[in-house]
Amino acid sequence: MNRIYYKSTRGNEKKVQSSEAILQGIAEDGGLFVPCETPKVEIDLNKLSKMNYKEVAYFVMSKFFTDFTEDELKSCINRAYDSKFDTEEIAPLTKVNDEFFLELYHGPTLAFKDMALSILPHLMTTSAKKLNLNKEIVILTATSGDTGKAALEGFTNIDGIKIVVFFPEQGVSQVQKYQMVTHKGNNTYVVAIKGNFDDAQSGVKEIFADNEFKEILEKNQYMFSSANSINIGRLIPQIVYYFYAYINLYKNNEIKEKEDINVVVPTGNFGNILAAYYAKQMGLPINKLLCASNDNKVLHDFIDTGIYDKNREFITTISPSMDILISSNLERLLYSLSRGNSLEINKLMKELKQNGKYKIEEDMKKSFQDFYGNHASEKETKDAIRKVYEESKYLIDTHTAVAYVVNEKYKKQQKDLRKTVIVSTASPYKFTNSVMNSIDDCYSDLDDFTLLEKMSELLNEEIPKNIKDLNKREVIHTVICEKNEMDNCIKKLLEIK
Ligand SMILES: *Cc1c(COP(=O)(O)O)cnc(C)c1O
Numbered sequence: 182m183n184r185i186y187y188k189s190t191r192g193n194e195k196k197v198q199s200s201e202a203i204l205q206g207i208a209e210d211g212g213l214f215v216p217c218e219t220p221k222v223e224i225d226l227n228k229l230s231k232m233n234y235k236e237v238a239y240f241v242m243s244k245f246f247t248d249f250t251e252d253e254l255k256s257c258i259n260r261a262y263d264s265k266f267d268t269e270e271i272a273p274l275t276k277v278n279d280e281f282f283l284e285l286y287h288g289p290t291l292a293f294k295d296m297a298l299s300i301l302p303h304l305m306t307t308s309a310k311k312l313n314l315n316k317e318i319v320i321l322t323a324t325s326g327d328t329g330k331a332a333l334e335g336f337t338n339i340d341g342i343k344i345v346v347f348f349p350e351q352g353v354s355q356v357q358k359y360q361m362v363t364h365k366g367n368n369t370y371v372v373a374i375k376g377n378f379d380d381a382q383s384g385v386k387e388i389f390a391d392n393e394f395k396e397i398l399e400k401n402q403y404m405f406s407s408a409n410s411i412n413i414g415r416l417i418p419q420i421v422y423y424f425y426a427y428i429n430l431y432k433n434n435e436i437k438e439k440e441d442i443n444v445v446v447p448t449g450n451f452g453n454i455l456a457a458y459y460a461k462q463m464g465l466p467i468n469k470l471l472c473a474s475n476d477n478k479v480l481h482d483f484i485d486t487g488i489y490d491k492n493r494e495f496i497t498t499i500s501p502s503m504d505i506l507i508s509s510n511l512e513r514l515l516y517s518l519s520r521g522n523s524l525e526i527n528k529l530m531k532e533l534k535q536n537g538k539y540k541i542e543e544d545m546k547k548s549f550q551d552f553y554g555n556h557a558s559e560k561e562t563k564d565a566i567r568k569v570y571e572e573s574k575y576l577i578d579t580h581t582a583v584a585y586v587v588n589e590k591y592k593k594q595q596k597d598l599r600k601t602v603i604v605s606t607a608s609p610y611k612f613t614n615s616v617m618n619s620i621d622d623c624y625s626d627l628d629d630f631t632l633l634e635k636m637s638e639l640l641n642e643e644i645p646k647n648i649k650d651l652n653k654r655e656v657i658h659t660v661i662c663e664k665n666e667m668d669n670c671i672k673k674l675l676e677i678k
Pocket residue numbers: 292293294327328410447448449450451452453454502503580606607
């Protein structure tokens with residue numbers, strides 16, 4: 182089999198194996214690891230149709246993690262996609278009227294981050310063993326709400342790893358916050374930041390690039406790594422469900438062999454949609470990748486104009502996991518679109534850092550044709566939740582609703598009749614307030630936790646067990662930190678100097 186190596190988007194020529202890239206998280210020059218080539222696969226649907234989720238996962242991931250043995254990778258997969266998920270299908274594709282919702286929220290924290298964060302810890306410990314690492318790994322994570330809990334869930338009580346999660350104090354839903362601050366586990370730290378997600382993410386990236394800090398860590402037998410989608414070990418597992426969705430469409434006689442589909446992805450950090458792009462590069466018949474933004478529509482503007490400009494007001498919306506102005510994974514796409522021109526990437530990223538803005542060249546813009554960008558306003562998002570519920574008694578969350586709206590806009594504009602997979606990134610139970618108030622004003626005075634019960638009555642089903650009684654659990658994590666004090670905060674938590 183073809184060996185795949187990884188290198189930085191910023192030009193450091195050193196090639197590493199996947200295990201090294203996973204352990205490091207981010208490249209030494211501050212760039213992101215990308216595969217030196219995208220493995221092409223043959224899509225034999227008769228064969229693939231017989232596979233369950235884990236088998237499809239092996240089929241896809243073994244093409245990228247070529248330094249893992251079959252046993253190693255299968256063991257990671259088996260430990261990840263087990264009864265933590267509330268359905269054996271893992272990522273069910275649900276047809277509602279003529280739409281297909283790819284439900285990625287059946288894992289322990291009810292959001293799509295579980296798809297990758299249930300396997301990342303196992304990939305990491307396996308990598309550490311393979312490379313005879315003798316240091317303890319400290320995972321630093323910035324979260325817009327969902328990554329934090331999913332990472333805590335994945336890394337808790339894993340030997341040789343500690344995890345620190347930074348979340349924006351005012352930027353997450355009540356359920357999201359409680360999920361994190363009540364989390365138990367003696368290797369876990371949760372810290373509220375006085376700032377927004379971009380502050381948290383930039384702070385973490387700066388700490389990764391701080392050589393002095395790196396030395397202090399080494400003296401103390403620690404090393405940093407990342408559980409954000411800047412880690413390639415999070416990105417690759419996300420490719421799997423695009424294959425799985427396509428296979429299911431075929432199995433259900435919704436498409437013929439080789440028939441093109443579209444996918445619409447509610448986007449923040451650009452990780453999920455980038456995985457879809459990688460799936461397309463591998464040979465999966467995807468026509469358009471619809472990039473759906475909320476009112477923080479930097480990506481919509483970028484796809485239309487070729488100008489990325491984060492100099493704008495940060496808007497707090499009802500889809501908080503997408504309240505992001507700096508989409509880290511876009512760097513990987515730009516690298517790919519520029520055919521690996523790391524000089525250009527360095528230039529653009531420097532401009533972004535200095536001026537908060539950059540513009541790409543015409544020929545790079547041309548290669549953007551795989552993508553379509555649009556956004557949904559708050560009102561459109563709420564209207565979509567109500568419409569889908571009234572028409573079919575199917576409840577979607579606010580993030581999924583953003584994708585739904587953008588798909589409607591696309592269909593209207595482009596008259597494209599292809600089947601579209603709507604990527605459903607969170608359970609409505611995670612955003613009860615916004616979801617319930619979208620379908621009826623009568624819920625406006627009730628808090629998130631009362632609304633959990635109302636929602637379960639409405640849908641005539643049990644409250645998912647992982648968030649039941651959440652507000653009755655003990656608050657364990659109470660540290661709050663200024664956004665420019667994150668490094669000192671880490672030193673205190675780890676008791677290092
Ligand atoms: C993280 C998240 C997103 C955005 O995904 P990216 O990979 O960051 O683009 C969308 N919806 C939900 C519910 C999320 O948790």
